[in-house]
Amino acid sequence: MLANFKEHITSTMPFLMGKRLLLACSGGVDSVVLAHLCANIELNFAMAHCNFNLRGEESDGDETFVLDLASKLDVEVYVGRFETEAFAKEQGLSVQMAARELRYQWFDELLETKGYDYVLTAHHADDSLETFLINLSRGTGIDGLSGIPEVNGKVIRPLLPFSQNEVLEYANSEGVDWREDSSNASTKYLRNKIRHEIVPSLKELHPAFLQNFLNTQKHLEQTNDLASLYLNELRSKLFREWEGEIKISIAELKKLHPLDAHLYGLLKDFGFTEWEDVKNLLTATSGKKVMSKSHILLKDRDHLILSKIKNRVNVNHLVYLTEGTPDLPVQLKIEEVKTLDKQGENVIFLDKEKLNFPLVLRKRKNGDYFYPFGMEGKKKLSKFFKDEKIDQISKDKQWLLCSNNEIVWVVGKRADERFRVEESTQQIVKITQVK
Incomplete structure (x- = not known):
């Protein structure tokens, strides 16, 4: 795996060479293997560990393990300690979503204050398959079926072409120690249920199921790229800047077929989810509107007007x-x-x-x-x-x-x-x- 990993980095991610990297390390097998691989090909990285204080002594044990690993690999390490349950309650989030938000907020702070260029995470091909199935079960467009992106801004996922089995085989063959998170065995979480009950059954259907999935996902990504090019060109024709807002002709929208797919493609990036309500705006009376967390879409005579909520002032101000x-x-x-x-x-x-x-x-x-x-x-x-x-x-x-x-x-x-x-x-x- 080491040779394949080095080839993957030099051929598809050469921009990582010579950069200051921050490797997210939980202490689990995936992130520990990523740390060993990065050390072996002499990438310039430090490690960042999140202690979410969710599993008592087990969480503290993970922290101690990562500190020892950093010492063995002779790399700098940062530890963030969070009161995750309190934050989740305060923000009205699930514990998992709260942990994710805290983690990436902290990573962003480290990038800015410590001068790192990218964050490396240890997501692999099986994680991408699980994400695909989660999105499929919830209903999504083609972008949600494209899996986890290898590059997402400053977040890089260099293990995505590799399977969980390859990671485990490398760890066992190289005598790599890691920590097991007891919560990963629980099937009360949707991802764990998919991981332990659904994915094994799918792999039994065909010995090359995971590789076939990766090939299919690549085709979906390419199709998504083509759709994005078309939609960007269409937006440039239909979206008219108007006093800081975007004005869209309803008559021009109605010419698009299939209408539902076009509305979704043109407006999904603005946070809308109630697509039937968006479609109904085309025939609604003036003044009707649909809101997302970030934007308002308003029917005004012959146009839809799209505006950012943060730019709108409270009426009672x-x-x-x-x-x-x-x-x-x-x-x-x-x-x-x-x-x-x-x-x-x-x-x-x-x-x-x-x-x-x-x-x-x-x-x-x-x-x-x-x-x-x-x-x-x-x-x-x-x-x-x-x-x-x-x-x-x-x-x-x-x-x-x-x-x-x-x-x-x-x-x-x-x-x-x-x-x-x-x-x-x-x-x-x-x-x-x-x-």
Whole structure:
């Protein structure tokens, strides 16, 4: 296996040579064998061990074992200790997902603070098969059937072409010691059930089952690459940047066949999972939306508008405004002037005595109304937006400048008649929206 591993690294991962590598080592056979292989071909690596404090003395024993292994291999070692169960409860995660999140967060910190280039993990071909079966059982697209990627950003998996049996044979032939994780024997976890009950049965079907799976997976990866090229080209035609959002023509989407597959391919990277709801947006009324953890997809007349949630401001968010306040969500210049100049969408003049300072910038709320400048009587803000043909995204973005919660200015759109400058006005305030 050593010769094959060296050939694999030099032919497919030559970028690892000469780099500073961080090898994730649990103490189990896979990561211990990876450490020995990397040492034998003289890669420049240190080890990182996570103690999740889930198995008491057994976890502490794993930590001691990894420290001893690092000493034998003469490499640096880092140990991260985590209160995993407390973190899982706090974040509302399963213990397994919490451990994964803690592990990779810590790896990222080590890469950044210690100057390492890549993290090496010991996933092998059997792990990839298990992941394939898990994704298959849950329902997934072709990307979920492509298994574990060998290279995923800074995470590298150099053992993926090798089977669990090859790893074990190397460990036994070379007299490599390792630690057994007692939780790996439990079939209460889905992965372990697949590992111990399903995969052995599949391998009995054909002696070359695992190799055939790897060949099939390679074909799936290549097909996925071709689909990605097509979808990227399609996105460049259909997705239009618009005020920091993405605007997509519904009419153009409806021309795509099969529609379901195209919607999935075009939008899956934005975190959506409720695909029937996404499809229904095409025929829904304006204002309907579907949300993922990171994005909102909104129906607005003849378009879908895709926006990042983190760029959207809470409707109830208040920003108090006083003269000279920096870093406002809307840049406003407030000054006292002697005479009126030209008033427009971005410039208003107000009677200072009619205002109560500090003014407030806020977003719209139900029941808002104002007295549009140049008109008689009040008007609901919702009616004003409708008459001005303002779309849903722009409504959500719209800032209102208020005095005692009364709208002074629909910023950049229309001032309120109640605060206008009159002949009796003694002090004039000029407010300019600085673009």
